[in-house]
Amino acid sequence: MKTRTLKRALIGVFVIGGGIGYFMYQAMQSSWAYYYSVDDFIRHESAAQNYSFRVAGRVRLGSVEHDLQKMRLTFTLVGAETALPVSYEGVVPDNFAEDIEVVVQGQLAPSGVFQANMLMTKCESKYRAKVK
């Protein structure tokens, strides 16, 4: 009797757990985004075009251009060695600025420009006022 209950419980757990696991896997797979630093991203660029990525890097000083007519923000993301041009269409966070760490999410266009649909700045709790 007892082993039978145990067996039933185990089967139940497997069925439900498996179902939920499969469901989660399905959901995860369709919203997969690989996370790279700029340097790693450039290194793995070959297979890059069909997937979503999140790329972290620093906004190069003086590279930010905001085209109001086309509603497009372009800037260069730099890592330790390499750089990646980024084009972003969307809401620019208030604390976006040059020379800060950002994460962009999107895909690499054939032209070599990273088309971002999401731009995240790290809101630092420790932030410094501009030195006057």
Next chain:
Amino acid sequence: MAELGHFALILGLFAAAYAVLIDILGAWRKEIGLIESARNATTACWFCLTVAILVLSALLIRCDFRVNYVAEHTSRALPLLYRLSALWAGAAGSLLLWLWLQVGFAVIVFSKTGEKERNFAAGARAIANFVCVFFLVILTIDNSPFALSSPVPADGAGLNPLLQHPAMALHPPTLFIGYAALVIPFAWAFATLKTDKKPPFLSSTTRHGGYPLFVQARNWTLIAWLFLTVGIVLGAWWAYEELGWGGYWAWDPVENSSLLPWLTATALLHCFRTYKPSTAIARWLTALGLITFSLCIFGTFLTRYGLVTSVHAFGEPGLGILFLVLLTSIWVAVAMLLWRKYRHRSIGSQVIGRPGIKFIGLCNSLLVLLAFVIFAGTMLPFFSGLFTAQIITLKSDYFTKVTTPFGLALLLLLGICPYFVRHNVNRNWRVFGTALFSVAAVAGWLLTKSLAIPCFIICGFTAINLAVDFFSRDSGTEKSKQPVGPRKTLRWYGSRIAHLSVVLIFVGMAGSGAYETEKQAALSPGQSISVGKLNIKFEGLKANHGPNFTAVTADVTVSKNKKLVARLNPSQAYYYSSDKQTSEVDIKRTLGGDIYVALTAVDKNSGLVNLRVLIKPFINWIWIGSAGLVLGAGLVLISFYRRKRIV
């Protein structure tokens, strides 16, 4: 003065460590003197923390930039209230605030226990103080709020302008009150593991005005839940009002880490409600009490240690790893106690109990599973980085996809729940009604491919059931032999209001999520665009100046069929002192939905602007529902403290 604060922290650390040891010793040898001594040590620890927090507040108000924390989070130009709110603007200060509240709550709850519960309370207090020791080690060694700055700056860096908003100033401390209050059910649950005998749930009532610990644990869970709810909603509301992207929830790791304990605390609350001795609910209570507070600590670790990249990252690693050590040691202790219990006395078969308890078990499972899928998604970047060379992150649509079915199932259960307390509904009728609506919901989903339709159908079902229940007769006044339902007390009304509010929140989430219209446009003065049936016209720019900022405001008119609907003035402000700019959105609110206009970019020379216009149907029901949720829970809380009968 900073030395005084630092000294108070060290003294507090010793008092807490002493209290842990003496409580364990006292509970083990059952010596009243030792337990009393530990109790006093806890109070002493709280006094030390009070001194520390007062010192820090004084330093912040006086702008004493010799202290690093003060220099980093305030400036001379900052108004007094925001200077005080800098107490929780940084990692060290907020941790101190949390700890001060937590120890304070522990003192309130565990100092007035009855004789029968003295030993039990000692165990609970020991684990609460154990957590306290860890926090104090971090605060004294790694991340002291009283560390001195060198060189001393002439002026401080100031508070982040994003935090200079009433909702954002209140958001952190409300969450911390919630986290801190959850230590009570946690300590209680831990102590139930420790006792060999049946835990003193309801048996021991104290005579002298105190409440037995079971009741305390329940009440403090509700208090914690109330504050967590307020904190989470404030954060969401602030994001919607201030950030200009028009959403209220982004499934960011930090947001998730506040949602996880809220979900398990919700389950915990319902367990306390339906508790009957020696049923499966007793086990749920212990497990959920332990898990909920662990999730709070885990969330802190996640954000402080910067384990997962987040928008909110505080990113100050250091001894943040101690949070993980703390969690591990708690769960090792839990495992050891369970093992001991298993060997001494079977924890095996327990009565399942009446159908209502089975039902609550089902709700709990769903809430815990919901928490689990969110947890898994949040932690995937970490685990994928741990086991493979590649970090995988999930876009926020994962969370939407994966949480929707659980949310809908919970909503359906919410609709069924009146059946378990009211007995005048024919059984066949219930099954038929539930089946009909479920089939309609699935059919609606298959036909429209939109999850909003099933959500509305289930909302309808749940609302009908709750309304029938609400307006049905009060069995308290009914003199028939067969009671038709529970007596309609304050507590009953509170819980029903809360449940109805949940339905409203679901309506708001589904409506604003599925039927949102968004448009971005570059407009010169006089140009207009059409969004849905609305015509949005940009009239021109105005400039205005404030005390520490300068702003440009766009004049926007919204019309429908050439009739003016609203005049909106989104703006962008630039703060001199911190060289930051913020955009202020303007919203036309109606119960049917919001017209949300944000000024995302301005070219001051040509007058060209970028506007972002969103139409969000039903969104205000989220805020109305949240207010109802808080009101309902508040009524229940009042009933907890008002009723003579304690359960």
